[in-house]
Amino acid sequence: MVSYKTLRTLTEDQAAWFETEIGSDLWVDGLNVFLTVEPEDFAAALERFFANYDVSDGKVTTWLQALHSFCMELNAEGEFELYQALSVGMAYLAARPEINDHMFNMPARILNHSTALLLSPTYMAVWIHSYNAGYELYVDPEEGAQDAFRPEHGRIYQRRASFVGGDGGSVIRYPFQNYIHEMMHILLFHDLYTRVLGSPEEDVTYFTHIEGAVSVMEEVIMRELMAVRDDLNLIDDGFAAVTTFPEYGLYRYQVLQGAVEGVNDKSLFMYRKRLMLQGEGEFFPPDNVVKDQILATHKLSDHEFESIHPCFNGYLDNQQRHVRWAKKAVDRNRIAGFREVIELLPRDEFCAQKLIESLHPDSWHDWRDMLSCTDLPEPDPEVRQHSKQGLAWKELLFRIAEMRGYLSKQAGAAAEPEVQNDLFDYAAYAAMRYLHPDPSTHDEEFHKTRTDVLETVSRLGDAEMRAKMSSMIEVPGTHLLEPK
Structure with a gap:
């Protein structure tokens, strides 16, 4: 454990606390804990x-x-006792920087x-499963970089400015509710996201509905x-949406407090899933x-709708961008050069x-x-x-799919059929390596295949096309096909 004394000492300069790596995780609740829990209180909690x-x-x-379990046990006794339990838990976690570090590329x-x-x-379970699955958020340090939603890569690409302190702060920080949303x-x-699931209209619905299903789990x-x-800072910090949609954040908080008559968390689930779909037109x-x-x-009663809608409507209007994303994804997924590669997996x-489960109104x-499991695995670095x-x-396979899709949209010779054929072969090899892993040769073979792909695109006749294709391999946040 990081010693209680170390954490307590860090609280002496409260402004500096938030600029430390530990304080950037423990944040306001952690500061309150270590300002409140005296040495003898920590020792008693640790012994217990x-x-x-x-x-x-x-x-x-x-x-x-x-x-x-310890936090729940002591919380039943009071707020101070909860702080005692949290001081033990935070001291343990502060000594394990990999709990934070390994989830990013920097x-x-x-x-x-x-x-x-x-x-x-639920947060704990998602983190453990995401850790073992190798997922991460990619912080793009380049100025002018754009976010790119590529969950099929096992990562989400975020420009550094999306992070708290990412525009020049000493510690790059990412909000926990955004992190867990992307991991889910x-x-x-x-x-x-890259598949053809049904008709184009059905796929737009599926992709839009998925956003609602993930958002519902945020509320869990x-x-x-x-x-x-209900007065912990991380709730207000994470879910109040104070700077974006304050009415939505406050109303959701009141519902989960049980303070809105005739409306509960299930009402919010139903409203969210219905309203993202209900309507006509481009959105x-x-x-x-x-x-x-x-x-x-x-289903939603008139009373539930009339209570929720004035506060949630502005937020859901903002969610219409997911429909636009879905429609672009549906078009991309049906490009022949793209789809041929995707179907290798x-x-x-x-x-x-x-x-299928998410379509049920009472799921999860x-x-x-x-996660369809009863026991949590051990987060294992290996x-x-x-x-x-x-x-x-x-x-690599998904990047090649995007490259082939882009080429196949070109007319005539510009489609470079020979290059497309070679790229398909490399994608097939990548699929084989994924399905039949061999850690002993991974580094060498991956480097060789990546180099071969770059050599292949160097044969493209158009210089601008060559540059775009090379960037697709060399620059992580690059995209060639919409949606980004």
């Missing part, structure tokens, strides 16, 4: 923890689950990450946190059987099952439902490393 919980196997999952911190791990079982997109649905996490204490999915099914099964049964009450090797081959 070891007396009541067996963590002798040293596993991170054992510790996290024990610390969560040093960064997730705001309120440790507090969320200690208090929300990847974890649950990564295989679907919010509910778990509020069940501990809504076209009519189709999937849309009809969702609207028929996700078998469909992921877990993602397909999660999509907690992490066990969402498992993560092997997963990242597999993701490297998948990412």
Whole structure:
């Protein structure tokens, strides 16, 4: 553990606390904990923890689950006792920087990450599964870089300015609710975004609905946190949407407090899923059987709608960009040169099952439902490393798919059929390497294949085309096909 004394000392300069790596994770709640809990209080809590919980196997999952139970136990006694439990949990997590560091391509911190791990079982489960799966957020340090939603790569690309302090602060920080939202997109649905799932109209509906399903799970996490204490800073910091949609944030908070008569969290779920689909025109999915099914099964009373709509409507108007993204994805996924590469990989049964489940109005009450498991694995650096090797081959395949799709849209000789054929062969090899991993030869073979792809695109006749294709391999956040 990072010593209590070290953390307590850091609180002496409260402004500086927020510029430290530890403070950038523990944030306001952590500051309050270590300003409040005196040395003798920490010692008493630590003694009680070891007396009541067996963590002798040293596993991170054992510790996290024990610390969560300890927080719940002491929270039942009062706020101060919760702070005592949190001081023990935060001291443990502060000594494990990999809990933050390994989720990014460069040093960064997730705001309120440790507090969320200690208090929300769903957040904990998503983090552990995402860790072992090798997923990450890619911080693009280039000025002028754009965000790129590519969950099929096993990562989301974020420009540095999207991060708190990312525009020149000493520590790059990312909001925990944004982090977990992106991880759930990847974890649950990564295989679907590049696929043809049904008709074009149905696929627009599926992709739009997925955003609603992920957002609903955010509220499950919010509910778990509020069940501990509804005045924790990370709730306000993470879910209040103070600077963007304050009416929406406040109303959602009041509903989860039980302060809005006749409206509960399920009402919010139904409203969100219905209203992202219900309507006509460019900002809504076209009519189709999937849309009809969702609207028929996700019901909302007039009272619920009239209570929710004035506060949520502005927020959901902003969500219309997801429909625009979905329509562009549907077009991209049907480009022949793109689709031929995508279909080299078998469909992921877990993602397909999660999509089916998400269509049900009463799906996923907690992490066990969402992840279809009852026990949490141990976050294992070796498992993560092997997963990242597999993701490297998948990412290369998806990049080649985008390159071939872009070429196949060109007319005549500009489509470069010979280059397309060679790129297809490299994509097939990448698929084979992903499906039949060999860690002993990964580094050498991946470097060679990547080099061969670059050599292939160097044969393109058009200089601008060569530059675009090379960037697709060499510059992580690059995209050739919409949506980005």
